Amino acid sequence: MNETLVSCTALTKRYGNKTALKGVNLELGRGRIVGLLGPNGSGKTTLIKILCGLLQPTEGAVLVDGQAVGPYTKSIISYLPDRMYFADWMKATDLFDLFADFYKDFDRTRAMSMCASLGVTPSDRLKSMSKGTKEKVQLVLVMARKAQLYLLDEPIAGVDPAARDFILSTILTNYNEEGTVLISTHLISDIEKVLDEAVFLKEGEITLHDTVDNIREREGKSVDALFREVFRAHNIEGGAF
Amino acid sequence: MFGKLLKYDFRSMFKQFAFIWPAALALAVVNHFTMNAMTTVSGDGAFGTSTVGTTTAGIAMLVYVAILMAMFIVALVFTIQRFYKGLLGDEGYLMHTLPVRPWQLIGSKLLCAVVTTFLSVVVAVLSILIIFPWGREDFQELFNAFRYLFSHWSSEATNAVLGIIELLLLMLVSFATGFLELYLAMSIGHLFNKNRVAMSVIAFIAVNAVMTTLLNAVSPGLEHILNNIVGNWDTIASFHSTVWIVIAGELVLSAIYFAGTEFILRKKLNLE
């Protein structure tokens, strides 16, 4: 087992003439919760999509558990996209079957008990579920795996504060302790106390990567406050406001 | 893993066709009776002397034809949708993060689509056989004529059974080629940032144009080779070898389309 779980070297992604990631170098260890923080359009989703194999980098290399992205890395990554991904005709239990078939680390019993505590009826058709319930089903699918790397893309965007607390506590109580959780978000105040490390992504470049404790100790302020400073400056420079 | 993918693709197919296949067969049974009833009333071997019987039979036939057409349209739409929505739409977020390789994803969709279309053809043929008023004398004669033709044809030299198998194989391979061309067109369309559906249609026309031009360019040479191989044999043998050559040609096209699609999904995937 590699001590380093994720290693990105000089990672660059261009879409046409737009550059989403500029030479990103990032190493993540095991057993920690890391916040991938940046405003919209800073490259968070691009980075996550490259890690889970939905995008190919233009330049640079990615290793997850020492391997290039492929069937092996996909088998140890649990990915929560920023959208709904299932076919409507399915039931939640159909999805559990599918996950149990494809992922050896999927724990069906845990999925069922998570559904019970989230108030989801897994035998209901997804078509008849509300958007919030579908999101819960997706969260159950992702967190009921004993994965080595959880990639959660904006899990708390666009939900009310109660649901937000709920999602965070679900993540906290269910993730595999030897695994690493990477959470992308621009809502830092809600998430700061669950993080070990923070990574600031600004216009496709990593400007800061440190533990939350170190940041608070060094700066004498919360990561949220620091984030607001860093990215307010960015807005003035960029002339967006 | 490939087997598991097939399991899910086939499951969604059966969900889609659970109604339409039995419906087509059931309507065939209805038509069998309405048609027989019609001819029984007329009694003299000519069609449609009873107005009520004719009208009923006409409507039943109309519904039957409509459902057969619908079945093939649904099969085509299903093929396109399973690929476009399943691999290039939101469901792609799930499928492309499963621990499988892109060729397995494409292969599973393709196999499922070919089987779906083939089963639809089988249902269509079966339904025609059901409708056939076997009891009537003139149909009996027709049937006997077919049987005679077949037994005659299937002498050792001609081998009709092999011929039928060859044609079936050709049909399956042509389905695969057609579907893979659609897959490639959709994959090319997905490379664009906007209007992906429109770009897919344009890509389909473009792929078709390129392939036609290419075939026209190589066809004189191909014809020459074909004449050398086929021309020296008798007509029956040349029938068999022609079918095999066409199958080989379709397989080459399939391989090209498959490779193109696989390359795009592996290297250029960019879901919205």
Added chain:
Amino acid sequence: MDWQFTDDRPIWQQLTDQLTLRILKGEYPPGERLPGVRELAAQAGVNPNTMQRAMAQLEADGLAVGSRTAGRTVTQDISVIESAARERARAAVSACLKILEELGYSGEDALVFVKEELHHE
């Protein structure tokens, strides 16, 4: 009691403070088993690693004994708890004195204030 955090200091330090207070107030009595790191982390809504660090500090302070795997209990050594309580009290007094000093009052004035306050109650 709810867990509350301010922005100016690392969260693990604030957790240590609040856990210490609970022990000193007897919410977790001497010798009693402390909840597990995971459970406490879930209660406070913080990362288990952060809670682990806070617990390690409690151990270093002598207030908690045991190990992560076997589970921790509050120390039975009353003297440790008492001295921690006194330390906490002194810190509170010195913080109070600092404020009075900023307002221009002397130590003598402070004593008067304390007596008056006690008299009121």
